Amino acid sequence: MAILPSITGPRDLDALTPDELRRLADEVRAFLIENVSRTGGHLGPNLGVVELTIALHRVFDSPTDPFVFDTGHQSYVHKLLTGRQDFDDLRSRGGLAGYPQRTESDHDVVESSHASSSLSWADGISRALTRTGRGDRHVVAVVGDGSLTGGMTWEALNNISDDNDRRLIIVVNDNGRSYAPTIGGMARYLNKVRTADAYRSLRHGSASLFGRLGPAARAMYRGVRGGTRGFLSRFVNNEALYSNLDIKYLGPVDGHDIDALLETLRLAKGVGAPVIVHAITEKGRGFRPAVEDEADQFHAVGKIDPVTGATLGGGTGGSWTDVFSRELVAVGEQRDDVIAITAAMLRPTGLLPFAQRFPDRVQDVGIAEQHAVASAAGLAFGGLHPVVAIYATFMNRAFDQVLLDVGLHRAGVTFVLDRAGVTGPDGPSHHGIWDLAMLQIVPHIRIAAPRDAQRLREEFREALAVGDAPTVVRFPKGTVAEELPALERLHDGVDVLARMDDPDVLLVGIGPMAHVAVDVADRLRAQGIGSTVIDPRWVVPVQPSVIELAAEHRLVITIEDGIRVGGVGTRVRQVLREAGVDTAVDELGVPDEFIEHASRDEILADAGLTAAKIAQDVVAQVLGIRLPIARGAAMPVDEDLDDLAHRRDED
Numbered sequence: 178m179a180i181l182p183s184i185t186g187p188r189d190l191d192a193l194t195p196d197e198l199r200r201l202a203d204e205v206r207a208f209l210i211e212n213v214s215r216t217g218g219h220l221g222p223n224l225g226v227v228e229l230t231i232a233l234h235r236v237f238d239s240p241t242d243p244f245v246f247d248t249g250h251q252s253y254v255h256k257l258l259t260g261r262q263d264f265d266d267l268r269s270r271g272g273l274a275g276y277p278q279r280t281e282s283d284h285d286v287v288e289s290s291h292a293s294s295s296l297s298w299a300d301g302i303s304r305a306l307t308r309t310g311r312g313d314r315h316v317v318a319v320v321g322d323g324s325l326t327g328g329m330t331w332e333a334l335n336n337i338s339d340d341n342d343r344r345l346i347i348v349v350n351d352n353g354r355s356y357a358p359t360i361g362g363m364a365r366y367l368n369k370v371r372t373a374d375a376y377r378s379l380r381h382g383s384a385s386l387f388g389r390l391g392p393a394a395r396a397m398y399r400g401v402r403g404g405t406r407g408f409l410s411r412f413v414n415n416e417a418l419y420s421n422l423d424i425k426y427l428g429p430v431d432g433h434d435i436d437a438l439l440e441t442l443r444l445a446k447g448v449g450a451p452v453i454v455h456a457i458t459e460k461g462r463g464f465r466p467a468v469e470d471e472a473d474q475f476h477a478v479g480k481i482d483p484v485t486g487a488t489l490g491g492g493t494g495g496s497w498t499d500v501f502s503r504e505l506v507a508v509g510e511q512r513d514d515v516i517a518i519t520a521a522m523l524r525p526t527g528l529l530p531f532a533q534r535f536p537d538r539v540q541d542v543g544i545a546e547q548h549a550v551a552s553a554a555g556l557a558f559g560g561l562h563p564v565v566a567i568y569a570t571f572m573n574r575a576f577d578q579v580l581l582d583v584g585l586h587r588a589g590v591t592f593v594l595d596r597a598g599v600t601g602p603d604g605p606s607h608h609g610i611w612d613l614a615m616l617q618i619v620p621h622i623r624i625a626a627p628r629d630a631q632r633l634r635e636e637f638r639e640a641l642a643v644g645d646a647p648t649v650v651r652f653p654k655g656t657v658a659e660e661l662p663a664l665e666r667l668h669d670g671v672d673v674l675a676r677m678d679d680p681d682v683l684l685v686g687i688g689p690m691a692h693v694a695v696d697v698a699d700r701l702r703a704q705g706i707g708s709t710v711i712d713p714r715w716v717v718p719v720q721p722s723v724i725e726l727a728a729e730h731r732l733v734i735t736i737e738d739g740i741r742v743g744g745v746g747t748r749v750r751q752v753l754r755e756a757g758v759d760t761a762v763d764e765l766g767v768p769d770e771f772i773e774h775a776s777r778d779e780i781l782a783d784a785g786l787t788a789a790k791i792a793q794d795v796v797a798q799v800l801g802i803r804l805p806i807a808r809g810a811a812m813p814v815d816e817d818l819d820d821l822a823h824r825r826d827e828d
Contacts, residue, residue, distance in 0.1 A: 180204055185260045187234040187284075198235070198435050202227045205254055206463040212264035214483035217602070218275055219250040221461040221475035225352050225432075226319075229456055230254040232438035233317060233348070236446055240283045242315040243302055247295030247324045249276035249287070250477070251350070259284040268602035270775035275603055290606045291574065292521075292544045293327025295320050296347060300333050303343040315344040315446060322351040323521055326543025337451050338424050345451040346442075347424075350432065352460040428455030433462060472524055497652040498595055500630045502527030504637055505564065509535050515641065518553055518565045520546045526566035526595050546571055550578035550590075557588035562641055565590060569597035569609025569651060576615060579647065584619040589644035592616075593637070597626075597651035598688070598738035599767060599781060604774035610767050612651055613687075614743035617717045621646040624717040626688030626737075629660045632672075636714060651688070653738070655777075658689045663712070669720040672712040679707025681807065682795055683730040683760075685723065686712050687737035687745050694736055696788035697795065704796050716745045719752040727753050732798055732807035733762040736786065741766030761805035763798065765791065 180197060181204040183189060193201065205227050213220045231254070233244070239259070246252045253264075256273060259282050266272025277285035287298050299318035306314050324330065337345060425448055430441045438456065445452040460474040461467025466486025467475035475481075480489045509515055509531055517528050521544045532539040542549045546567060553563035572579075572594055583590045597609040616622060623646060627633035633652055640648035663672035674691060675684075675698045682701060686694030691712040698708045709730065713720055727733045733753070735746030746764025753760060767784045781787065785794070797803035801810030 181208060181257065181262070184258055184262075187239055187258055190231065190235045190258070195436060198231055202231060202435065203463075205231075205257060208257065208262075208264075209253060210464050210483050212267065213253070213478070214481045216264065216267040216269070217477075217479040217481075218267055219253070219476065220464070220478050220481075221467045221470075221473065222251040222321075223253040224462045224464055224467060224475075225458045225460040226251045226350055227254050227462070228433045228435045228438060229319075229348070229350060229458060230258065232435055232442055233319070234258050235439060236442040237315055237317055237346075239317075240286075242317060243286045244284065245287050245295045245298045245302070245316070245318045246277055247318065247320040248292045249290045251319070251321070252277050252285075255284065256282075268604075268774055270773075270779055274774050276606070278604075288606065290603070291571065292321075292324040293329040295324070296330050296333035296337065299345055299347070300337050303345045304340070307343050312342075312344065315346055317346045317348065319348045319350055322349060322353065324544060325349065326521065327545055328547060334424065341424075341450045343451060344446075344449060346445050347451065347453045349428075349453060349455045350458055351429065351455060352458045425450060425452045426455065427452060429457045430455065432456035432458035495630075495657055496655060497630075497633065497657045498525070498527040500633050500657055501566075501593060501595070501637065501650075501652070502530050504634045505531045506534055508638065508641060509538065512562070512641070513538075514561050516540070516556055516561050516563045518542065518549050518556075518563055520544055520549050520567060520571065522566075522568070526568070526593070528566055546575040547578050550575040551582045553590045554578070554582040554586055554588040557583075557590050557644075558586070562644070563590050564593060564641075566593045566595065568607075569594040569612045570600075570607050572609075572612055573615065579616065579622075580619050583647045584622060587621060587645050588647065590647050591637075591640045591643075592647065592649045594649060594651040596654040598653045599772070599777050600654045601777040601780065602774050605771035608772055609651075609653075610739045610772070612649075613716070613737060613739040613745055614747075616649055617743075617745070617748060619647065622649065622717060623647070623715055624649040624651065625715050626651055627714070628658060628686065628688055628691040628712050630657045631660055632712075632714060633657075639715075653689055653777075658692055661692060661695065661712075667720075667722040669722050670714050671720050671722045672714055673709065674712055675708070675710035677702060677707035677709070680709060680730045681706045681732065681799060682708040683726050683733045684708055684710045685733065685735040685746075685749065686710060687716055687735065687739075690736040690738055690786070693786065693788050693791070694734075697734075697736075697791045700788060700792035701795060704792070706796065706799055717748065719749055723749065724753060724756050724758060727760045727762075728756075728758045730760060731809055732795070732805070733760050734791065734795060735762065735764050735766075736791065737764075737766045738781065738786065739766055740769045742769040760808055761798075763794075763805050 180201045206224055209223055261273055261281060264273060268275045276288060276290040278288055279285050295318045299316045303316040306312055427441050427445055430437050441454055445454050481487060482489060517531050517539045519526050519528050519541055521541060523529050523532060523541050528539055549565055553565050556563045594612055597612055599610060600608050617624060623643060625636040625640060627636050637650050640650050661674060663674055664676060665673040675695055684694040684697055694710045698710045701708050709726060713723055735749055737745050741764050744764060744766045750762040750764060753762060765786060772780055794803060799807045799810060
């Protein structure tokens with residue numbers, strides 16, 4: 178009889194024998210391979226933490242003992258053991274989220290899927306429990322070795338070590354990888370949080386304890402002790418610098434040996450102080466195609482064959498990332514001053530081909546976006562032109578450095594933001610919807626939003642030609658949009674995509690939303706409404722021809738896939754007012770909310786960013802029955818502005 182269906186909560190694990198726990202691990206792996214292959218998701222990371230998650234839930238009592246996952250993409254096993262076994266709609270609207278989500282379960286604590294924050298969360302939770310008389314509860318933080326390359330972990334560990342009477346367990350899930358192999362800084366870091374004295378004391382104490390536990394435990398201890406010596410050899414010896422950090426250390430322990438994990442975690446639980454448990458795991462464990470995948474061991478997959486691992490139903494077109502990747506290599510052949518920087522995402526951001534061609538011109542800083550940006554400012558000062566390739570959602574983490582290290586110093590740094598706009602299934606923390614609103618407030622910054630592959634190539638090269646200010650090129654996730662040629666390029670680089678005789682409506686399409694704008698124009702033509710469609714290409718600063726065209730039209734509609742609050746549309750409206758142009762502007766974008774996981778099309782439809790919805794609203798604005806009203810429209814006598822505003826709110 179299968180064991181997994183009988184697990185409705187963590188305490189169901191208590192009655193299982195060691196053999197049954199191992200059978201459960203096999204069932205969980207089979208479940209993950211079958212189900213995630215069908216839906217897509219983070220397969221490799223979850224296959225690597227099956228035994229570790231089972232052991233954690235057997236030893237600790239979630240949610241009384243809160244679990245914090247960093248980054249959360251390895252939480253599928255946790256979901257299964259806490260009663261969530263319907264994976265049919267994983268990462269789809271109405272189905273389970275791909276990361277921890279509080280609305281799903283009390284067992285989920287932290288929803289953010291940005292790395293390196295778990296230890297700070299755990300520090301705060303454990304302090305709160307101690308201060309409020311609940312110090313007997315444990316806090317468990319599961320952090321990958323890749324996440325330990327982020328600076329927040331240094332800050333957290335420094336503070337955790339300052340108060341050593343809290344029951345805080347830090348489990349380092351060390352598979353040597355984040356997305357790709359982890360750089361060496363993590364290993365050096367762990368050496369600095371362990372002093373020689375603390376190591377010797379713990380080693381002797383562990384030997385005595387394991388000696389009392391019997392032959393199996395003694396055998397495990399011999400493995401642990403030997404492994405520790407090997408582990409130490411990976412480090413840079415700098416004990417004096419962090420000798421004040423008094424955090425006990427256990428490991429390394431085989432992260433796929435349930436018996437060893439249980440004994441080690443029980444020992445950690447009994448310490449009564451912060452403890453690091455170092456577990457060695459294998460990403461993709463139990464699925465040969467994942468283990469043998471050198472790229473990222475199936476870190477994240479689409480729909481795949483559950484036997485061969487082959488991708489199923491892939492798109493026929495290339496991706497935006499591929500277009501950028503090829504152009505970067507072409508630029509590198511022509512300019513030896515171009516240096517590429519990424520934060521632990523060499524392959525996902527398209528830098529791998531450049532790194533293979535120019536290995537000495539790529540810097541992977543680990544999960545340290547702040548350092549990447551400040552370092553880029555220094556490279557620019559030294560006469561180079563850095564290209565910082567990052568997901569748009571992770572750009573949020575380095576805003577201070579963009580503003581005051583790059584922007585203030587007028588550094589010629591180009592930021593290439595992949596996965597900009599609505600990304601879909603990965604949910605609220607992965608949408609790239611904040612970049613336009615956030616970055617455009619940096620003085621002198623220039624932001625490009627290409628609508629297709631040709632524009633991406635040319636705008637990237639234009640960005641690299643700027644040496645006295647930061648530049649940004651942003652593009653969405655997925656297959657590159659069909660080429661959309663311009664009817665005309667204006668004197669300042671603005672592309673006119675469609676033009677009709679009657680200048681009723683100026684449609685400003687931002688990036689790939691230019692395709693939607695052209696569709697809207699066709700629908701308006703059928704209603705007898707004339708329009709002009711433009712793609713500014715460089716959306717910040719607002720180009721003079723945008724102002725000139727706006728003055729000639731009765732209504733301006735801006736369409737973007739970022740948040741509309743403080744977005745490009747807002748900037749266009751402000752610039753028009755400064756220029757004395759009184760044409761009404763309707764800024765369309767996504768709401769300033771944390772948007773749950775769903776497909777990109779579903780999310781855009783919810784935001785009213787479909788051609789049909791936009792055209793319907795524009796017709797009403799031209800007729801004067803919807804705000805903002807097109808210039809020259811006759812307002813119906815039975816309407817007033819309050820009624821119109823109320824009607825718009827209802828829409």
